[in-house]
Amino acid sequence: MAKIKGTIVVDRERCKGCGVCVSVCPCDVLALSAEVNGKGYPVARMANPDACTGCASCAVICPDSVITVYRQKFE
Numbered sequence: 001m002a003k004i005k006g007t008i009v010v011d012r013e014r015c016k017g018c019g020v021c022v023s024v025c026p027c028d029v030l031a032l033s034a035e036v037n038g039k040g041y042p043v044a045r046m047a048n049p050d051a052c053t054g055c056a057s058c059a060v061i062c063p064d065s066v067i068t069v070y071r072q073k074f075e
């Protein structure tokens, strides 16, 4: 069966560090960074990238639509 691997890209300067994506990820991939962006907000990042399935729950829930999801299929 094909395996789907995902990855996400966060628009750092538009992230407001609300953490909603962190709480919604079913695979515990995300965390808020210790570093802040230009507006002083901690940015969501992939703390556990290997676990991402590309389900896109984070992108759907993000109130500012700053997450882009990419999926790759492995046979």
Ligand code: SF4
Pocket: 006, 007, 008, 024, 025, 026, 027, 028, 029, 030, 051, 052, 053, 054, 055, 056, 057, 058, 059, 069
């Ligand atoms: S795409 Fe799914 S698994 Fe990957 S970080 Fe977002 S919510 Fe988590």
Ligand code: SF4
Pocket: 010, 014, 015, 016, 017, 018, 019, 020, 021, 022, 043, 044, 061, 062, 063, 064, 065, 066, 067
């Ligand atoms: S839900 Fe969006 S704005 Fe909130 S921390 Fe995640 S990426 Fe940033």
